Amino acid sequence: MVPHNEDSKDKLTPKQYMMISNDNESNQSEPKVFYQTGELERVDADTRARVHSTESFGSVDGPGIRFIVFLKGCAMRCRYCHNPDTWNPETDKLMTPDELLAQAVRYRSYWGKNGGITVSGGEALLQIDFLIDFFRKAKAQGIHTCLDTSAQPFRRTGSFFVKFQELMRYTDLLLFDIKHIDSAEHKKLTGYSNENILDCIRYLSEIKKPVWIRHVLVPTITDKEEYLYQLRDFIATLTNVERIEVLPYHTLGVYKWENLNMSYELKDIPEPTQESVEHAQKLLSGDL
Structure with missing residues (x-):
């Protein structure tokens, strides 16, 4: 285990931080969700969410004006992540679906006909039990639901897939961030390969669930022509893509x-x- 000294001048790598984050999980009586392998090993019995923060008037994470919920916990260690403070799932901010929904609907008058609720992360799928309950209750009130994900936990087996299928019943739209189309490069960039991630997108296409594809353009890493053409060809096989967004890499989260x-x-x-x-936007959109 890597010792963590707040006053040390030595900087930690993302991998070392992941080890520390998991080691710092306390033995409190509160139920825990563990994330080190990217798989749900235990879920809060009352589906409380581990919340990082909320945004009342989001305008870029889905259609219209939206209430955004950012959940804690992520297994991937993206080298350009602008929210590394969401990686560690540990938090004192535990909220039930009813509590979050009550907070969200205060702003419903601002949403108009296109707005709604988006859940992001971290990696929101690591708290899939909460998502199912939260989105189910939102849909019961006629609220548009959107899931922002990189789908690292996805697999077409076992209880996760059963839960994922249930979640899709209450999900109107997914914002899908493809970090890198090449699996080996994806692993260098995030710590994980992408086969299961691309399979998730294929599954969403099979069930005709609408998605917006997002891709962060990082010079020398994701902007090579060969990778962009591979990504374009992959997107062309899908039947459910409503929008493609190329997002410019930035360093606003370095602090x-x-x-x-x-x-x-x-x-x-x-x-x-x-x-x-x-x-890149024109290329991925098929305009070149």
Whole structure:
């Protein structure tokens, strides 16, 4: 185990931080959710969510004005992550679906006909029991539901898949972040390969569940032409893609890495030019 000294000048790698985050789980009486392998080993019996934060007037995470819930816990260690403070699932902020829904509907008058609720992370699928209950109750009130995910926990087997199928009954839209189309490069970037992730997107296409595909353009890592063409060809096989969004890499979250005493390995990579973002957008959209 890597010792964690808040005053140390040595920065931690994402892998070391993951080890510390899991080691710091206390033996409190509260039920725990464990994330180190990216699989749900135990779920809160009353489906309380481990909440990082909420946003009352989100305008970029789904259609219209939305109430955004950011959940804690993520197994992936994306090298450009702008919210590494969501990785560790440990939190004192536990909320039931009813509590969160009551908070969300206070802003319903601002949503209009296109708005609603989006749940993001961290990786929201690590709290799938909560998601099922929360989205089910939201749909009972006629609220549009959106899930923002990278689908790292997805698999077409066992109890997870049964729960995922149930969750899709109450999910109107998924925002799907494809980190990298090449599996080996995906593992270098996030710590995990992408076969199960791409399979999740294929499954969503099979059941005709609407998705928005997102892709962060990181110079020298995800912006190579060969990878963009591979991603375009993959997207072309899908029948459920409503929108494709190329998001420019940025360093706005670097201070969070520093606050966590972690080394930000991409600090020397520049942000992409507007021209390169527009080029990637046209390519992935099939306009080139």
